Amino acid sequence: MTEPAETTLRRWPVVSTIVVLAAVAVMIALGVWQLQRKAEKEALIALYERNMAMSSLVTYPKLPPVADAFLFRKSSVVCLEPTRWDPRGGTDRTGKTGIRMIADCRTGAEGPGVLVDVGIADDFKPPQWKGGTVQGTIVPGPEQPSMIERLTGKAVPARAMLVADAPVAGLRASEVPSGADVPNNHLAYAVQWFIFAAAALIIYILAVRRRLQR
CATH class of the missing domain: 2.40.50 (OB fold (Dihydrolipoamide Acetyltransferase, E2P))
Known part of the structure; x- marks a missing residue:
């Protein structure tokens, strides 16, 4: 016999659901941030490559931090x-x-x-x-x-x-x-965060479904 919807809702783990959804949202946000960092790093590498193509001398930056415009x-x-x-x-x-x-x-x-x-x-x-x-x-x-x-x-x-x-x-x-030696792994990191978010959501849904079927 099918349980009433009211009983099912009563058994739904509200607190756990909020925690999992919050964690998934954080992981998605981290993935989006990594995609933004990927674009920033690509622009930085392009700047370094332009710097390397210049033959004129610049004043050596003795004090840190060193501006990207001086590197290479x-x-x-x-x-x-x-x-x-x-x-x-x-x-x-x-x-x-x-x-x-x-x-x-x-x-x-x-x-x-x-x-x-x-x-x-x-x-x-x-x-x-x-x-x-x-x-x-x-x-x-x-x-x-x-x-x-x-x-x-x-x-x-x-x-x-x-x-x-x-x-x-x-x-x-x-x-x-050279600028090409600068690591740019942000796409891989973004994909990892999205996979973690999807895996966490799927695992949680399966766990809740098993609980409600008891």
Whole structure:
């Protein structure tokens, strides 16, 4: 015998339904946000590619945050003295791996100085380089804030770095990153959120249907 509609409504889990629908709405909103971020990232990559096509020099942005209009542009700095070396893994322009020699350079009596990638070495021993004028490409520095730091508001603005066009003596020229290297996974993230929302809704509907049939 079929239950009256009033009895069915009485058995309907109202609170659980509200919670699930709210969660589904949040997941859909996150998916839409990722689609918006995808369009923004595509525009940013296009800007970087235009920057790389420019041959004129721009003033090196010594203070962070670095505007996107400066990234992947050509610039020149005067390194008065390397105050610290930060060796990191990297590749040269032929694809051979090695140790990227990054110098934190003093440019005056005060100020944060500049980061300069002077080339690829075969070991961790810094080159015998005392500084000088370096021309190259402005790229994001190696120490970028994490996603957690950004979300919690604790992110420190990242410094830029200049990748030298010509390596210092004894090193190989470092590979120069490009705008195409900037990750753009927002479409995949959006699809994931939409799938999560659909799955949550389907699972909940099946669970409620099973409950009402008892």
